[in-house]
Amino acid sequence: MSALTLTLKDPPDQRVNMSPLVPHRLQGKSLDEIRNIRLAGSRQDLTVGKLFNVSGAQTEHIRMLHGSPMLDAIGSDMTQGLIEVKGGAGDRLGLGMRGGEIRVEGGVRRWAASGMKGGRIHITGDAGDFLGGAVPGSPMGMEDGMVVVSGNAGDRIGDRMRRGILVVEGNAGDYCGSRLLAGTIIILGQAGVAVGFAMKRGSIILAAPPTRIASTFNSCGHLKMEFLRVLFRYLSRSQRRFGAVNTFGPEAERYAGDLAYGGKGEILILDNTLTGTES
Amino acid sequence: MLIRLIGGKVYDPANEVDGEVRDIFIDNGKIVATPPHDRRIDKSYDIRDRVVMAGGIDIHTHIGGGKVNIARMMFPEDHRNDPVSRTTRTRAGCGHVLPSTPIAGYRYAQMGYTACFEPAMLPINARQAHMEMADTPIVDKGAYALLGNDDFLLRMFAANKDQQIINDYVAWIIHATQSIAIKVVNPGGISAFKFNQRKLDLDEPHRHYGTTPRQILRQLAQAVYELGVPHPLHVHGCNLGIPGNVETTLDTIEAMEDLPIHLTHIQFHSYDNEGDRRFSSGAPRVAEAVNRNSNVSVDVGQVMYGQTVTASGDTMSQYRNHLLADPNKWMCMDIECDAGCGVVPFHYRERNFVNALQWAIGLEIFLLIGDPWRVFLTTDHPNGGPFTTYPHLIRLLMDRSFRSHMLSQINKSAAEASHLTSINREYSLYEIAIMTRAAPARSLGLKDRGHLGPGASADITVYKDQVNKEKMFAKPEYVFKDGELVVQNGKIVKITQGATHCVKPDYDKTIERSLKRYFDRYHTVALDNFKLRAEEIKGNGSGVLAIHPCRTAKHA
Numbered sequence: 001m002s003a004l005t006l007t008l009k010d011p012p013d014q015r016v017n018m019s020p021l022v023p024h025r026l027q028g029k030s031l032d033e034i035r036n037i038r039l040a041g042s043r044q045d046l047t048v049g050k051l052f053n054v055s056g057a058q059t060e061h062i063r064m065l066h067g068s069p070m071l072d073a074i075g076s077d078m079t080q081g082l083i084e085v086k087g088g089a090g091d092r093l094g095l096g097m098r099g100g101e102i103r104v105e106g107g108v109r110r111w112a113a114s115g116m117k118g119g120r121i122h123i124t125g126d127a128g129d130f131l132g133g134a135v136p137g138s139p140m141g142m143e144d145g146m147v148v149v150s151g152n153a154g155d156r157i158g159d160r161m162r163r164g165i166l167v168v169e170g171n172a173g174d175y176c177g178s179r180l181l182a183g184t185i186i187i188l189g190q191a192g193v194a195v196g197f198a199m200k201r202g203s204i205i206l207a208a209p210p211t212r213i214a215s216t217f218n219s220c221g222h223l224k225m226e227f228l229r230v231l232f233r234y235l236s237r238s239q240r241r242f243g244a245v246n247t248f249g250p251e252a253e254r255y256a257g258d259l260a261y262g263g264k265g266e267i268l269i270l271d272n273t274l275t276g277t278e279s
Numbered sequence: 280m281l282i283r284l285i286g287g288k289v290y291d292p293a294n295e296v297d298g299e300v301r302d303i304f305i306d307n308g309k310i311v312a313t314p315p316h317d318r319r320i321d322k323s324y325d326i327r328d329r330v331v332m333a334g335g336i337d338i339h340t341h342i343g344g345g346k347v348n349i350a351r352m353m354f355p356e357d358h359r360n361d362p363v364s365r366t367t368r369t370r371a372g373c374g375h376v377l378p379s380t381p382i383a384g385y386r387y388a389q390m391g392y393t394a395c396f397e398p399a400m401l402p403i404n405a406r407q408a409h410m411e412m413a414d415t416p417i418v419d420k421g422a423y424a425l426l427g428n429d430d431f432l433l434r435m436f437a438a439n440k441d442q443q444i445i446n447d448y449v450a451w452i453i454h455a456t457q458s459i460a461i462k463v464v465n466p467g468g469i470s471a472f473k474f475n476q477r478k479l480d481l482d483e484p485h486r487h488y489g490t491t492p493r494q495i496l497r498q499l500a501q502a503v504y505e506l507g508v509p510h511p512l513h514v515h516g517c518n519l520g521i522p523g524n525v526e527t528t529l530d531t532i533e534a535m536e537d538l539p540i541h542l543t544h545i546q547f548h549s550y551d552n553e554g555d556r557r558f559s560s561g562a563p564r565v566a567e568a569v570n571r572n573s574n575v576s577v578d579v580g581q582v583m584y585g586q587t588v589t590a591s592g593d594t595m596s597q598y599r600n601h602l603l604a605d606p607n608k609w610m611c612m613d614i615e616c617d618a619g620c621g622v623v624p625f626h627y628r629e630r631n632f633v634n635a636l637q638w639a640i641g642l643e644i645f646l647l648i649g650d651p652w653r654v655f656l657t658t659d660h661p662n663g664g665p666f667t668t669y670p671h672l673i674r675l676l677m678d679r680s681f682r683s684h685m686l687s688q689i690n691k692s693a694a695e696a697s698h699l700t701s702i703n704r705e706y707s708l709y710e711i712a713i714m715t716r717a718a719p720a721r722s723l724g725l726k727d728r729g730h731l732g733p734g735a736s737a738d739i740t741v742y743k744d745q746v747n748k749e750k751m752f753a754k755p756e757y758v759f760k761d762g763e764l765v766v767q768n769g770k771i772v773k774i775t776q777g778a779t780h781c782v783k784p785d786y787d788k789t790i791e792r793s794l795k796r797y798f799d800r801y802h803t804v805a806l807d808n809f810k811l812r813a814e815e816i817k818g819n820g821s822g823v824l825a826i827h828p829c830r831t832a833k834h835a
Contacts, residue, residue, distance in 0.1 A: 017362060040362035042371065073359070137355035139608045 003061035003084075004034070006052040012070045015042040015090065016051065019073040023081030023100065026059040069109055075102045078119065091128075092135070094121050097145065110154070111135050113147045116164065126151035129173065132166045132185075133159030140181065142166065148239070155192070158185045161202070167235070167242075177204040180265060184231070188245075199258045199265040207248070209269050217257030217267060224251050228268070281306050281314060282762065283323045287331035287741060290712040293721065293730030297709045303331065305737040308762035312733040326741050329756060332712045333729050334393025334738030336719040339513075339543055339578050340660040342383050343397045343411035343422070345404045346590040346620045350661070351377045353608060353622055354588055369771050376587045376665040380414040384777075386667055387418045388766050391740035391755040394419035394719075394728060394777070398462050398513060398543065399592050401425050403617045403804070405456035405811050412779065413822050417765050419738075421723070421780035423513050424456045425592055427463035427495050428470040428618045431797055437488040442501060443787075449502040450786030451794065455810040457781045457824065459723060460510035461503050462543070464592040465517055466495035469619040472595040479595065481517055481530050492517050493534050500538040506784035507829035509724020511539035511576070516548050519596040523552035525561025532568050532575055541722065542569075544580025544659040546641040558633060559696055560640045566647030569654070576722060577648070578655035581641035581672055582634065583664025588624045591662065597621020615803055627664070635689035639697035645676055646704045651713040652721070670752035673715075676706040677748045724827050725780060737762035778823040779816050785829075 004026070017040040026034060035049030048054060056063070060081040064074070067087035075083045076095040088106030096115040107125030113132045127149045132142035133156055141161040148167045155173035158166050158180055167186045174192035177185050180199035188207045195210050196217065205228075229250040235242040252268040282305040288298045304311050341347050351358070351374065358373040363382050365371040372382035387395055395415070400408040400422040412420040426432055426449065435445060449461060467490055468479040474486045481493050500512040516531050518524040528548040532540070542548065551561035569575050591597055594611045601609040604623045611621040627634040641663070648654040656673070660666040675682050686694050694700075706714075720729020727736045741757040758766035765773050791806070798806040816824045 017359075019359075041364055043365055045364040135355050137353050 002056040002058060003063045004054070004056040004059050005063045005065060006048070006054055008052055008064070008066040008068060008071075011066075011068045012041070012046070012051060014044070015070050015072055016046060017041070017073050018071050019076040019095075021048065021062065022075055022078040022083070023060050023062060024079045026062070029059065031055075031057075067104070067106055069107075072109075075100075075121075078102070088125065093123075094119070094147075095135075097121070107151065113142050113145070113166075114138070115140065115143060116145045116147070117143045118145045120145060121147045123147075123149045124151065126170070127153040127157070127168075129154035129156055130159055131157040131168075132161050132164070133157060134161075134179075142183065146238075148241075150241075152189065158183065158202075158204075161185070177202065180204070186235075196255075196258055196265060196267050198261050200261050201264045203266050203268060205252070205268045205270065207270050213255055213267065214258070216259045217255040218259060218263070220254040220256055222251060222253050222271070224249075225254070225268070226250055228252060228270075280321045280762075281318060282737075282759075283320045284331065284739070284741070285323055285325050286327035287329045288744070289331045289731060290708050291333065291731040292709055292713040292717040293333075294732040296731070303731060303739065305739075305759065305762045308737055309727075310731055310733055310735045310737050310739075324741075324757065326757070328744060330708060330742040330744045330751075331731070332391075332708075332740050332742070333716040333720075333731050333735070334740050334758065334760065335387075335391050335715045336394040336396075336723075336725075336729055337387070337392055337657065337660070337666060337715075338396050338655045338719040338722065339398045339580070339657045340395050340666055341397060341399065341590055341662070342395055342415060342660070343380065343420075344400050344408035345614065346399070346592065346622060347377065347411070348407075349610065349612075349620065350588045350590040350622045351379070353610065354624065356606075357586075357588070366771075368774055375667075376661040378665075380411050381416055384416040384418050385771055388416075388758055388760065388771065389755075389769055390667070390669060390753065391742065391758050391766075392418060392666075393738035393740075393758070393760050394421070394725075394780070396420070396459070396723070396780075397422040399423065399425050399464060399515075400456060400458060401592070401614055401617045401620075402429070402452055402456045403615045403809070405458070406815065409457060409779065409811060409816055413776075413816070413818055415777075416774050417760055417771075417777055419728070419777035419780060419825070421459040422456070423460040423462035423510075424452050424458040425462050425464055425618050426452060427466045427499060428468070428592075430470070430616045430801070431794070432495075433467065433470060433485070433488040433490060436490040436494060436498065442498060442505070444790065445498055446502040446505050447786045447790040448794075449499065450506050450784045451790050453506075453508065453782060453784060454786075457779065457811050457813065457816055459781050459827070460508060460513055461499060462513040462515065463496065463499055464515040464618065465519065465595055466492040466499075466514075468492065468517060468595045469593060470616075472598065472619065473613060477595065477599070478521075479517055481527055481534065493531075496531065496534060496540075497538070500535060500540055504538055506786070507831060508782055508784055509827065509830060510722055511541045511574075513541045513543055515543050515591075515593060519547050519591075519593055520550070520600065521596075522550045522558045525549050525551050525564055528561070528565055529568050532572055535572075535574065537574050539574045540576075542575060542577045544657065544662065545569075545577040546580045546582065546637065546644055546663070547659075549640055549644060554696055556632060556692075558636065560636065560643060560698060562640045562643035563647055563698060566644055569648050570650070573653075576653040576655070576718075577644070578657040578659075579641050579644050580657055580659035580663045581645070582627050582637040583658055583668040583672065584627045584629045584634070584638065585664060585668075586624070586626045587661050587664050588622060589662040590620075590622045592618045592620055594619030594621045597623050600625075616801075629689045632690045632693050635693035636696055638689065639686070639693060639699050642675060642682070643698055643702065645706075646699075646702045651706070651710040652718045654714060655719055655722075656711075656714050670749045673706075673711055673752045674747065674749035677708075677711065679703060679705050723780070724782065724829075726827065776821045776823070778825040780825045780827060782827050782829055
């Protein structure tokens with residue numbers, strides 16, 4: 001059976017809420033029923049059929065061709081299956097997602113993976129602000145699962161994140177891991193200012209030293225942490241693309257903080273054996 | 280423009296019309312007597328076999344003000360799960376239990392309601408609350424100013440000031456906040472919470488001011504009565520939600536002697552502590568006391584199953600409830616020493632013993648209070664459930680077999696503990712018209728609302744008479760607001776701007792001198808900025824301030 005394919009006819013001129021289009025909500029629906037699903041929009045409601053050419057049959061695998069930054073909440077509350085988006089997505093990708101996988105070829109806007117409780121998200125392009133962060137009014141951002149961004153990420157990623165792994169292969173913006181409750185954020189590129197601002201617990205792992213570390217973080221010195229070796233091995237085995245992380249040794253400079261918030265969190269700055277950074 | 284509604288079955292309890300078939304004439308937004316034969320009828324509606332009532336009036340619904348906004352901010356999932364798109368007439372919005380302001384107006388109108396009263400407006404928040412209500416289209420609005428925990432009043436009580444001065448202060452607040460009544464929430468308790476008291480019984484003194492809730496209630500009720508404000512003191516009593524609080528409620532009724540009083544969301548105050556779980560229904564005792572004391576009116580605050588958010592000024596009880604927050608997020612805060620604010624999300628579940636019994640207790644109160652003129656239909660929106668559940672609630676009251684069916688679905692022990700199975704009463708359409716129209720209008724002193732006699736404003740709802748009362752009341756066929764057709768078959772066809780109802784009791788203006796000193800010394804705003812002027816309600820010309828007369832003062 002072929003994947004259920006939704007091809008965007010024209011880029012929408014308003015924001016569209018895509019939350020009904022997830023595998024568990026489409027189960028057992030005919031193509032006509034899917035075409036008639038109402039999608040809430042910021043200006044007017046649309047139906048799936050008006051916005052997309054719909055073909056294919058397998059609702060467990062949804063492909064969205066010609067994505068658009070106007071398409072919000074793709075894969076929200078998703079529990080199973082696979083959603084592929086070619087060409088980018090809007091806000092709140094994978095909001096409250098519980099399982100399954102989302103692959104985006106292109107960039108996404110803000111609050112991707114917010115409230116995510118399980119599953120995997122892979123974004124090949126850039127992610128906006130608040131990746132894995134809490135939407136206003138929510139006490140927590142990402143709650144579990146794994147997110148990989150191959151491009152860069154915006155500001156305040158992992159804001160109030162509670163659990164899970166967030167990997168950014170490019171650079172991250174300012175206030176990375178702000179108000180982090182727990183969980184692991186890995187930045188393979190360069191992070192902006194105020195890393196870990198007001199973080200309570202959790203680990204922020206940086207491959208490159210940030211320009212400055214706030215005075216509420218205290219260096220604990222260079223440590224050899226076996227946990228890093230386990231983490232890197234897990235990552236490199238889980239996805240071939242992470243083969244490179246095995247080049248990191250288990251040595252890192254550990255900063256404890258944010259001391260203004262209990263100081264149970266840590267920023268780990270890796271000693272990169274590849275570039276030979278010695279500090 | 281003369282409009283004629285032909286042949287509807289009219290239920291107009293204020294004029295003692297019970298299902299009589301008659302025509303209604305509307306001229307310039309008012310209901311008029313049968314005009315002379317030679318007058319041309321501009322528009323006729325054939326509404327034979329339809330049920331006609333005045334527009335519904337919700338006497339207690341939290342639709343504006345600080346705490347609703349905080350609840351909205353705290354509950355984004357409620358908004359994103361219920362988006363409402365723009366149409367050519369209506370604005371976009373969102374929210375199921377906490378609808379955004381325009382959506383609240385639309386949904387009330389679509390349900391045949393034409394007036395809503397925000398029951399807990401902190402005087403310091405009056406401007407914000409009125410702005411939100413101005414943003415709520417179609418329906419008429421009004422607000423009750425919240426007193427009884429504000430520092431100025433408690434200081435006066437502590438200093439044993441004369442009743443006359445308290446009257447002046449109460450009247451000044453009503454003027455300054457453009458409100459229609461006075462509400463008291465947990466008298467003294469919100470303030471006592473800030474002095475580390477976690478409970479305050481009717482006769483327990485406030486740790487700092489030394490006043491007791493009994494004294495506050497007595498003197499405020501006295502003040503409201505002496506000022507001639509039509510709606511009696513609107514009381515959210517002590518010990519909300521505590522098993523055994525039925526004693527407090529009965530004591531409160533007794534304490535008032537003959538003073539008129541309105542006990543709000545009484546369901547939350549009718550819990551006894553018998554049985555294995557130390558939680559049982561106190562509804563029969565409360566209903567009996569209400570039946571016996573004609574000075575007491577109540578609204579129920581029925582609990583409806585599902586997700587909701589409780590937003591209350593009662594910091595003391597909300598702090599106590601925070602352990603039950605579902606989802607687990609909550610807040611309690613002080614608001615400028617005026618009172619407090621607590622927002623705790625709740626999920627009422629029919630399989631949960633306590634929730635199921637709360638549901639049954641609310642229905643028992645409805646069914647055991649004999650006089651529908653003194654019991655009003657509310658869910659304390661959004662605290663017991665959103666106002667959109669009213670049609671379902673009406674069906675529960677009007678349809679005994681439906682009620683029994685629902686009772687069989689709930690928690691078994693709760694069903695056994697409740698008295699519902701032994702109650703056969705079914706509300707009639709006439710009684711529903713009393714409790715949702717005529718009685719609230721009379722209680723609030725709205726002479727031209729809640730009835731269909733000549734001279735009344737033409738707020739009219741026309742329902743298709745159906746066996747399923749939930750369907751009937753959810754989607755009226757026509758709704759007229761001030762003579763204009765606003766809703767047809769559940770669709771909004773015209774947006775109007777409702778009036779803001781208020782009263783203006785007489786008082787001695789010299790109270791402002793001591794208030795000015797107090798404001799200058801302690802307050803965050805200057806006295807003149809605190810006062811909300813009539814022009815602000817009128818806004819850019821769309822708002823209307825409807826001033827209702829006070830009773831002639833009895834012994835002021």
